[in-house]
Amino acid sequence: MNAQQQNQSLFPALTTQRLLLRKLEINDAPEIFSLRSDSRVNEYLDRPETTSLTEAKAFIEMITAGVDQNKNFYWAISLKADHKLIGTICLWNIDIENATIEVGYELLPAHQGKGLMHEALLKVIDYVFKTLAFKTIVAYTNAANKKSIKLLERNGFIANGIKEAGGEMIYALKSPSL
Numbered sequence: 001m002n003a004q005q006q007n008q009s010l011f012p013a014l015t016t017q018r019l020l021l022r023k024l025e026i027n028d029a030p031e032i033f034s035l036r037s038d039s040r041v042n043e044y045l046d047r048p049e050t051t052s053l054t055e056a057k058a059f060i061e062m063i064t065a066g067v068d069q070n071k072n073f074y075w076a077i078s079l080k081a082d083h084k085l086i087g088t089i090c091l092w093n094i095d096i097e098n099a100t101i102e103v104g105y106e107l108l109p110a111h112q113g114k115g116l117m118h119e120a121l122l123k124v125i126d127y128v129f130k131t132l133a134f135k136t137i138v139a140y141t142n143a144a145n146k147k148s149i150k151l152l153e154r155n156g157f158i159a160n161g162i163k164e165a166g167g168e169m170i171y172a173l174k175s176p177s178l
């Protein structure tokens with residue numbers, strides 16, 4: 001990311017065969033609440049459960065402020081035919097010096113098992129390496145989170161040790177241009 005890019009909002013909507021990856025909106029609060037209060041989604045995530053719509057709205061406002069300042073990328077995932085949020089995918093912990101960025105993702109359970117996150121992740125990987133020209137994408141995942149591990153490995157991420165704080169597995173994907 002160069003100085004000019006840092007001074008303007010980079011946030012792009014992305015599309016795949018079935019999905020629109022778009023900016024998060026305050027109207028997404030009910031679905032953000034569903035995601036962040038669902039014990040199946042939260043099972044392996046180190047975060048407090050969201051307990052109200054008000055909390056979900058505050059979360060959206062916080063995320064949107066970060067996106068507008070290019071501190072992170074946070075896409076609402078929708079099916080192309082329906083604007084409703086079904087999941088999210090984000091890029092954060094931006095390390096410009098090492099051209100490294102972390103990815104995170106979640107899908108409402110009703111939309112899992114259809115290859116949708118695989119489709120979203122492929123697009124985001126392409127964005128990181130081709131548009132942002134970063135060199136490495138990292139992901140931290142609980143060793144028991146089999147679905148997440150399967151997703152990462154299917155997309156070429158390689159296990160690279162255990163994170164000291166929290167004990168999560170570290171996965172990394174290097175740019176094909178390296």
Ligand SMILES: CC(C)(COP(=O)(O)OP(=O)(O)OC[C@H]1O[C@@H](n2cnc3c(N)ncnc32)[C@H](O)[C@@H]1OP(=O)(O)O)[C@@H](O)C(=O)NCCC(=O)NCCS
Nearest residue numbers: 041105106107112113114115116117118140141147148151
């Ligand atoms: C991690 C998570 C996003 C994975 O979701 P997912 O739907 O299993 O992931 P994918 O998009 O890769 O879909 C793969 C599944 O869809 C199936 N599938 C169906 N159609 C497919 C298609 N067209 N292409 C690819 N896979 C397809 C695959 O066979 C696979 O099923 P399987 O797990 O039974 O083998 C989901 O489990 C989740 O949201 N978990 C909670 C949040 C979380 O833990 N996030 C990780 C933080 S590190």
